[in-house]
Amino acid sequence: MSSIHCHFSSSRWQECELPDGRGHVCGSVWLDGQRLSPGSALKQLELADDIGAWRQHMGELNGFHALVRRTGNGMVAAVDRVRSIPLFYGMRGNECYLSDDADWVRQRTDETQVDDEATADFELAGYVTGRDTLFRRVKQLRAGEALIVGDSGQGLDLSLERYYRFDYHAVAERDDSRRLARLEEVLDAACDQLVKTANGRQIVVPLSGGYDSRLIATLLARCQYPRVLTYAYGYRDNHEAKVSREVARALGLPWTFIEYSQEAWSRVADSKEYWRYQRWSSGWNGIANMQDWLAVKLLTEQGKVEPGSLFVPGHCCVTGFVPPSVFEAKRAGQTMPPGELAEALRQRHFTLNASDEGDALFRERVLPRLALDYPLDEALEPDEFIRQFVLFGWQERQAKFIVNSVRSFEFFGHDWSMPLYDRDFMAFWQSVPNHWLESRSGYVSFVEELFAEVSGHQAPLGNAAQQSRQSLRARLSRLAAFRRGPGASVKRLAKRLMPGLARGNTLASTGRFPPEALERLRSQGYSHNGVAAQLFLERFCRS
Template sequence: MSVEILAADRFGWRRNVGRGIDTLATGDPAAEAAVRNVLAASQASPATLARAVQEVPGHFAVIAKGQETGCAIVDHCRSSPVFLTDDAVSNDAHLIRLRRQLDKPDRVGIEDAAMAGFVTGRRTLFENLHQLPAGSLALWQGNSPAIARYRDYMPTAVKTDSEDMLIEAFLAALDDATKRTIQVANGRPIWVPLSGGRDSRMLLSKFVELGYDNLHAFTYGPPGNDERRAAKFIADRLGVPWSFVASRPTQMREFFASNERSNYWDYCDGLSAVPNFQDLLTLQKLRQSGTLPADAVLVNGQTGDFISGGHIPANLMSSDLTPDTLFEAIVSKHFSLWHSLKTQERLSAVRTRIFDQLDVKPDEPLDRDHAVALYEQFEFDERQAKYVINGQRNYEFLGLDWSLPLWDSAMVEFWRNVPVAMKFRQKLFVTALARWNYCGLFRNFDPKVGHWSGLARAVLIPSRLIRLSLGPARRDAFLRQMLYFGMYRDQYAPFGYAEFYRNARDLRNPVSLLSREWIHERGLSGDAG
């Protein structure tokens, strides 16, 4: 069976036909060249394709078709997604669904999306429409594609080096990843979304240290928020121009009701994850004002806290672990958008899927390091690749280029083999940055970022009184009802306070409401709220 390439006109993707080979690709040109060479030599197999791209340093996705063989391959973190059926492959899930008339809902995929905000494994919201997982390839040589995983996040050889040697190796990997971004930027302006956290601060500092002077930092959020003060201090200390764009609930409400937002969701969701607004409206304002150049390269800090161990749950650091301990940690982090959806029946089905995906036997004990590795593998494949990294679609939707140095292949390779004890609570990461301490920004400098800003801080007064008179539980219930006015007020704004209040005890955060609306707009139902 011949596979058909269905190409959508999307930012950064290019079509190349020659030597009897048709390719659709994005990212590092070395990956496209390597795949074309394999097909030209009539040597296509999962092993030859994997070897061909193994040393490609940049991010990429490649779809290719030769005389007898078709293939598709995404990089280690699925920075640009690819979608497929038995006889077609595309860079756009909506296009392939339309052309193949795939209208039957995938109930398992919808359940994932309602509980987690993304669809796990190869599924999407519709049956027979699949996505390529991170570090995977598809090869068509018969009636259906063979799917193979060529790279994952499980440790391959846990490092036994001293702390000093590990710090030296991490800082060297950081240098190399930053230099690769500088090479890609090639003199173009690099714009860094700057928060009060370590990741973006580290990248901006590294660009300055390496002498790249075409830099600009920007921060966004509610007026008067703590991130703004911290970011301004950091930018001033580094001598980097900085802008702040205030987020306004009214602007988000207007945008959410617009056709542009609908188009944005179609562009970004891949029918597999709720779109991540991230800094979309901020960048749109900066572009419209002429402040942000059209040739800028966006470089965010995604996602240093994950790869350096910041997401490892404390309950997995015990010596007495079972598969259900791992399952409970995964559900708590990833399948808890709506408390009401966590029924025994649903959780039992999710448990089976997770254990199958991770190849875990429910009656066999787990040691600490293996449990942590499995937990990080699941988050790497699912939330990070499908939701967090998919935030890069923000930039592409606006016609902006991007780079992800903290998801650099060598950087990821380093961190997956760092011992668990050195990753837990980011021990190695924090120690290394404190030792580097560029411009005094990483030692004895830990800006506190609160949830309440501006006039919203007023809720703290009655919350203290409620705690003193009625106890912590009532205080917590009151603050939950006030979250609408907190740090994420613009994300809640499209739904109004009445809708928020009605669901306050059930939902987890704004993504709960956004996921429910996203599923509904696809003509489906996740039975939440």
């Protein structure tokens, strides 16, 4: 007889008695504009004879949640479309273990073996691709996926159902006026759901110099939500913070600034709290996204945010990272050659070690894993190339690194929401013309016009984060031309000629690394996040 074990360590889970068993809900489930009660949310997990219809119904759910339903010797568990609340599972003998705590699963499955192939992903991307984690027996549900466990009579019967994929399908229609009206409609609905979720609580917006958080702040200002705090962080007088302050001022929203410095990071970098967060938030799957962590810690300790506030980061499904070459190929009526997708994924996602050794690791260890899920050796039509590239970004980097950064809000006792991962907003972006993905042009214009309308600030403020990166690269390119001619490597010159500039960033967060370890790993070709990945592995997996 199978034995199903299920454990939840998070206090945010609600347990619910069902007529045929028990269930657990974390987060909020919305359907047709209404928030479902825990019992109604768990009812959505009832399996149907028509599994295709069941998948379609699951895909209609909105909100940010994870659900577990146990009946007899069976269990169904699901994460939402962006894996905002991760679930991990593992098997040992005839028992299945499920938890939101990856280390609990590791301990129950008696796993001590680190997976070398998974570690290669972690070293180069900062997360493990697919369903794997750093430990062989510890698996994870992917974004938009459900786990179904039953008793076959001869042991456990385990299956996985992917009920949602962020598949991009280009459309030829160029009626942007109708499309813009639809975009505003879905954003209004997402903002309305956000206000209902907040229910009068303080909403806290990490307001960068970019477009996504600016859109959220603009929507909140337009609906006149009464309790909003915006904030920025980084080293004193950084350009992004200046733009953030100007956006908040124009919208009439309160704004505060948290100064980051090498010293501020070094004061916390060796604390138990810092490493406890690193281990817990990783899920044995990815490095912690730390950029908000120090700001949330200080805002909470200083009493600038209220307990249980709702943080609303500008995490967004709209990618601006599709390679320009694919749009050029589309206009020229050409296909993308075999191997081009692999190279595009390497250059965008597997960059934590840009050395020859890092490239060899990618070719030998990572590519064979990717080839199991992606058509890396095929010539692809541009639209299919974009679909595959966007699919990878959604289910890997966005779900496991960007979205997972909300753990920093949870860690300090706050709630969170991400309206730019709303169901209908994501559906909108699954079928837009190519020119809307090329540099996010349609989206950028929409945000600028909406901001001007709400704030009265007519001069475009641009994307401060992108401007900072472009400015740094331009300066390094000029140095490259001066020092070694037009073919000089910008990255190598950044390391050799301008170590202070190349290693610094708006967050001043190199201060969280021991200087000797930073120097050692930088000399081996590791980027900032590459150093973080290596130190994590050295502390937790290689001791």
